[in-house]
Amino acid sequence: MDSITQAALGATVAGAIAGKKCNAKVLLVGAALGTLPDLDVMLDYGDAVQNTIKHRGFSHSLLVLPPFALLISWLYCRWRPDAFWNLSWVFFLTVSVLVTHTLLDAMTTYGTQLIWPFEGYFELRNVFIIDPLYTLPLLLAIGVALFSKKHGGRWCQSVVLLSTLYLGWGYASQQTIANRVEQNLAAQNLPNQQVLITPTAFNTLLWRVVVMDDGQYWEGLASVLDKDQVIDFVARPLGSWPLEEKPPTLVGLEAFSHNYLNYRVEGDALIVSDLRLGMADNLSFEFVFAEKGSDGQWQLLESTQRFPSERGLDLLGVLWQRLKGDQSIDANLQTMDITYQR
Incomplete structure (x- = not known):
């Protein structure tokens, strides 16, 4: 998905996990983590094809992200020890944001190397790379969370659920069309x-x-x-x-x-x-x-x-x-x- 959507998703997931602890700093950290996997676009693999096919590689791998999230969490807890944000909570937030980023990318048509370094591109193709109906509710939740300390976490939780249901709708819509396509190809x-x-x-x-x-x-x-x-x-x-x-x-x-x-x-x-x-x-x-x-x-x-x-x-x-x-x-x-x- 586009960078705005991934940042918005990261911020909303972080706010949902933080709950009553949701604040501007949590949202900012979530947005930063949400865009982190896409920084691999800065790497030059030598030519246009290699830069295309190797994007969404190691930085999107479900085999790489959990240990990377653990490293980030450990460094944070060493730098900013906190009674509430202990290692387990920070790790859960970090890995959740990173994994939801790569899973969302895998629902587009582009293809994601979910099990890098093993070969394979995976995609469901049930959502376009830019979809306002998916992104706008995320932005709305972030706006509420920024101005409402009391209800921000709940809004983020509700919108994470809503956005997930929308992705489910995309898959159901795709399968409806798939049945129709099968009948047309036969006819x-x-x-x-x-x-x-x-x-x-x-x-x-x-x-x-x-x-x-x-x-x-x-x-x-x-x-x-x-x-x-x-x-x-x-x-x-x-x-x-x-x-x-x-x-x-x-x-x-x-x-x-x-x-x-x-x-x-x-x-x-x-x-x-x-x-x-x-x-x-x-x-x-x-x-x-x-x-x-x-x-x-x-x-x-x-x-x-x-x-x-x-x-x-x-x-x-x-x-x-x-x-x-x-x-x-x-x-x-x-x-x-x-x-x-x-």
Whole structure:
């Protein structure tokens, strides 16, 4: 999720644990801990692909965070011994904030290395990377806690429960769409071996569906509010890797994306795109892997580069209209620019 949401979640979880002891300092510490795992974005792993696939790695691992939380707690208690905030309480608060950060990230489409150093990217895809309906209640609880010493802890506890229920709703909404997708794939004679169902921007009602096929993929939209249960899928070319050997960066990107990749040539550039974030020809994570030389042969770049693309907010009104169940605008939405980066 975005940094504001993670800081707000960290502060609210800390306030909920502190209860009657909730105050501005507790909220500030929680917010700082809530953003701590994302500081790995400051590390440079050498190129654009490595910086993408190694984010949410060691700093998000459920095998690393508990001992790290214990170290932070021990150092705090050595520095600021307190009768109430003893080691066990500080450890519980710290590990709770850090773990809720990484679990929330695992509910987005991006993927989280929950068991680093062991391989594997895990994601539920039941919430978009930015969702105001999730974030705003957290901010409200923080505001109440800052101005109400008596009720701040209770508000934080209530909102933590509410936000958890919202994530549960996102999963239930996704499963409702998944059942509908399964029926549509069978009725339209489309493959069902590799299917992606992920929320569109800022909501858990309108879902994007990607179905992988031989040499192409199918893309469709489905809203919980649709009256017509038929999903209009559009076929798009997948392309293929033109070189005999795959560089290690491409192998890593395949694992990161679970092979939801598209290959295309634009000018003299060979571009590999992650199909999971974005829509149609406006995808969030695209990388230039090779360029054609004067002899017409592909030359791998020493360092992969992000392929620039424009993104805007001007068509969110159309997205809102489709969310409400207007399936007549599906053709326009398949080409609209509504992608956002984390």
